[in-house]
Amino acid sequence: MxxxxxxxxxxxxxxxxxxxxxxxxxxxxxxxxxxxxxMQDGGQGQPAEGQQVGxxxxxxxLGMVNQQEWNVNEDGLMSYICKNCGGEVVGDESLASTNxxxxxxxxxxxDQFAGMLKPEFLIPFKVDKKTAKEKLNEFIxxxxxxxxxxxxxxxxxxxxxxxxxFWLFDADVFAEAQFKARRSHHVPNGEEIEYYxxxxxxxxxxxxxxxxxxxxIEDAMMDSIEPFDMNxxxxxSTAYLAGFMADKYDVSPEExxxxxxxxxxxxxxxxxxxxxxxxxxxxxxASNVVVRNSASHYALLPVWILNTTWNGNQYxxxxxxxxxxxxxxxxxxxxxxxxxxxxxxxxxxxxxxxxLFFIWWIR
Amino acid sequence: MAFAILLFxxxxxxxxxxxxxxxxxxxxxxxxxxxxxxxxxxxxxKTSSAYGVDVVIYTIPSLGxxxxxxxxxxxxxxxxxxxxxxxxxxxxxxxxxxxxxRGTCIRAFTDAGQAYIIDQIKDYMSEGNYYSAxxxxxxxxxxxxxxxxxxKPYDKGNLPKKPFKGVRDxxxxxxxxxxxxxxxxxxxxxxxxTVKEAKNxxxxxxxxxxxxxxxxxxHREFHRIERSSSSGGGGxxxxxxxxxxxxxxxxxxx
Numbered sequence: 001m002x003x004x005x006x007x008x009x010x011x012x013x014x015x016x017x018x019x020x021x022x023x024x025x026x027x028x029x030x031x032x033x034x035x036x037x038x039m040q041d042g043g044q045g046q047p048a049e050g051q052q053v054g055x056x057x058x059x060x061x062l063g064m065v066n067q068q069e070w071n072v073n074e075d076g077l078m079s080y081i082c083k084n085c086g087g088e089v090v091g092d093e094s095l096a097s098t099n100x101x102x103x104x105x106x107x108x109x110x111d112q113f114a115g116m117l118k119p120e121f122l123i124p125f126k127v128d129k130k131t132a133k134e135k136l137n138e139f140i141x142x143x144x145x146x147x148x149x150x151x152x153x154x155x156x157x158x159x160x161x162x163x164x165x166f167w168l169f170d171a172d173v174f175a176e177a178q179f180k181a182r183r184s185h186h187v188p189n190g191e192e193i194e195y196y197x198x199x200x201x202x203x204x205x206x207x208x209x210x211x212x213x214x215x216x217i218e219d220a221m222m223d224s225i226e227p228f229d230m231n232x233x234x235x236x237s238t239a240y241l242a243g244f245m246a247d248k249y250d251v252s253p254e255e256x257x258x259x260x261x262x263x264x265x266x267x268x269x270x271x272x273x274x275x276x277x278x279x280x281x282x283x284x285x286a287s288n289v290v291v292r293n294s295a296s297h298y299a300l301l302p303v304w305i306l307n308t309t310w311n312g313n314q315y316x317x318x319x320x321x322x323x324x325x326x327x328x329x330x331x332x333x334x335x336x337x338x339x340x341x342x343x344x345x346x347x348x349x350x351x352x353x354x355x356l357f358f359i360w361w362i363r
Numbered sequence: 364m365a366f367a368i369l370l371f372x373x374x375x376x377x378x379x380x381x382x383x384x385x386x387x388x389x390x391x392x393x394x395x396x397x398x399x400x401x402x403x404x405x406x407x408x409k410t411s412s413a414y415g416v417d418v419v420i421y422t423i424p425s426l427g428x429x430x431x432x433x434x435x436x437x438x439x440x441x442x443x444x445x446x447x448x449x450x451x452x453x454x455x456x457x458x459x460x461x462x463x464x465r466g467t468c469i470r471a472f473t474d475a476g477q478a479y480i481i482d483q484i485k486d487y488m489s490e491g492n493y494y495s496a497x498x499x500x501x502x503x504x505x506x507x508x509x510x511x512x513x514x515k516p517y518d519k520g521n522l523p524k525k526p527f528k529g530v531r532d533x534x535x536x537x538x539x540x541x542x543x544x545x546x547x548x549x550x551x552x553x554x555x556x557t558v559k560e561a562k563n564x565x566x567x568x569x570x571x572x573x574x575x576x577x578x579x580x581x582h583r584e585f586h587r588i589e590r591s592s593s594s595g596g597g598g599x600x601x602x603x604x605x606x607x608x609x610x611x612x613x614x615x616x617x
């Protein structure tokens with residue numbers, strides 16, 4: 001689907017600064033939700049009034065792409081001819097939103113989000129591409145051990161704004177844990193130590209635990225850009241996708257829930273552990289979690305993904321498209337490591353020696 | 364004339380008879396060489412005449428079942444030393460030592476003061492380095508007597524300043540400094556890795572109601588704490604030896 005400007009017909013894109021669909025040609029802007037509602041609802045499962053089911057009126061669709069317009073190639077990839085420039089756009093089975101590689105017009109595969117596949121909500125991009133690039137440089141500069149050559153190159157292979165599909169889990173659980181604890185106190189002539197068995201249980205409620213539902217995107221990277229502020233989530237509308245990439249999910253909620261459950265168990269142990277007070281120390285012996293009820297929500301969350309190549313290796317970075325939190329693993333320079341080591345160790349040795357001497361001297 | 368020659372010859376061929384009376388180093392256990400003995404004796408002679416006391420070091424191979432203190436007391440009493448003095452006894456085989464003090468030296472070498480001296484030379488004795496132990500003893504004895512002469516004998520709360528342990532402190536500084544350096548460099552290296560799998564869901568906990576909490580004692584342990592006994596506010600403890608004289612002193616093993 002291409003979002004055509006209702007004033008001049010140009011392809012519109014979603015602008016994070018204003019949170020609206022903007023036409024880069026004539027400058028007109030539209031509220032995404034309102035725009036979507038005013039369109040014919042071919043891909044969303046509900047035909048507009050006067051339309052028969054299964055019939056599309058192209059002039060009124062304003063650039064929506066039907067399932068039929070995507071051809072499946074021999075290698076399993078899907079291709080489509082861009083209505084704006086005639087170029088061929090290729091994507092895999094999960095592709096939902098992209099830009100034409102030739103003319104950059106946004107193209108959205110409406111059916112990817114049809115019916116059961118429709119996300120419940122999404123969080124719109126709040127941080128734009130320019131900021132993402134700036135943040136990358138800031139990020140790299142702030143890490144002291146990054147080799148100077150890497151820092152100076154400022155070469156970014158690729159930067160793309162992606163709506164990553166997530167499963168967000170709600171869970172109400174019963175958690176219990178068994179601890180061993182000890183407490184000591186002074187008595188005449190010595191010290192008494194008491195050893196305890198401690199039991200704690202509780203009903204815990206978790207909301208919106210995120211789990212990355214796209215197999216091609218590294219789970220750890222998505223974990224690291226958490227948290228997202230769910231208060232800024234809006235009901236799903238394909239209009240927000242214009243200008244950004246999106247994939248539909250290809251990992252089932254059950255698969256993702258396994259990791260969710262691990263995180264829940266960990267938090268439950270920690271939370272119950274905090275309830276063990278008035279002891280000198282305690283250790284966890286055993287614990288158990290029973291899920292009373294759970295729900296999963298399908299949502300698209302905004303992420304800027306950047307790639308750069310250096311010394312034959314690929315480095316990927318991700319930035320939370322809502323909060324701007326930036327993460328990514330960087331190489332480190334061994335000689336810089338040595339430099340900082342010596343720069344800290346030598347003064348430390350001298351200072352410690354001076355302090356020891358001083359202590360002896362004033363005795 | 365002949366008598367003079369006889370006396371002269373006796374002086375050369377019977378050195379054993381010149382042993383006691385005033386000899387400050389008596390090394391029956393051959394713990395040190397004669398050269399070392401002369402050196403230490405010279406130090407003790409100087410100190411003894413300076414302060415009008417007798418500072419003696421006496422080594423024997425084995426105590427032969429007697430206790431170190433009595434041996435030390437008796438040797439001092441029955442060998443023509445002055446009324447004021449200190450004797451340091453070392454038994455190389457039994458690995459025991461004793462200090463015996465008499466007269467003014469009782470006050471000059473208090474219990475706490477003696478403990479300090481032993482503390483300083485203990486390691487030398489344990490490793491068999493008696494030469495260094497005796498030299499150190501001689502130096503300290505001189506210092507102690509000087510302090511006593513000035514009216515401030517070393518006692519609890521007024522002990523000599525321990526020497527600066529340069530090598531030990533240098534090693535501590537180096538290890539500590541290297542540790543800090545390593546810590547900082549490792550921290551900076553860790554900064555370059557920001558991708559981590561999330562281990563828990565703490566930020567997503569909306570509500571928590573504790574429904575069960577109980578604890579019970581499984582067992583108890585009692586640890587006695589020994590209070591180290593100290594001789595109150597310092598001073599010197601004394602006892603009476605077999606000769607009836609009053610001696611101060613202490614003993615121990617090494």
